[in-house]
Amino acid sequence: MQLDQKLVDAAVAQMDRRWPSDEQGGAAAVYLDDGQILTSVGLDNLNGGVSLCHETGAICQAYTLDRKVTASVCVYRDPGRERVLVLPPCGICQERLALWGPDVQVGVPDDFAVTGWSVRTLRDVNPFYWGSQFTDDGAWPGPEAHFS
16 A cells, blocks of 8 residues: 555554644554555653653554555644644654565655645665665565564
């Protein structure tokens, strides 16, 4: 499945279910290879070290279901802004999504797009992926390397 407005809308709907519209909030949504959408929110905690990114729950659920993630988007609402922001995956979430390879699509901010976001692959977002240094041909490591 390709990252599209339906996936963004699913993330926004999850965010709206979790936080009132006048509060900061965020959520994520991922497409699985069968078209199913999983959503999740981050875990806030007084101890910042145990907080989790919004994508983490959906990524873990996909892994639990033994399904491939094909696209991921994270959204954030700041009441002081006029629109919901699409955030690129942080380095840790890029690493989590790398489990499914360099062609996983992610949402990134794009001020030139009507929607305010556009789509990139993990390879586009991270062209110098460190894991490629540990393969014989310099390619992204396949899932079997991640599972070991």
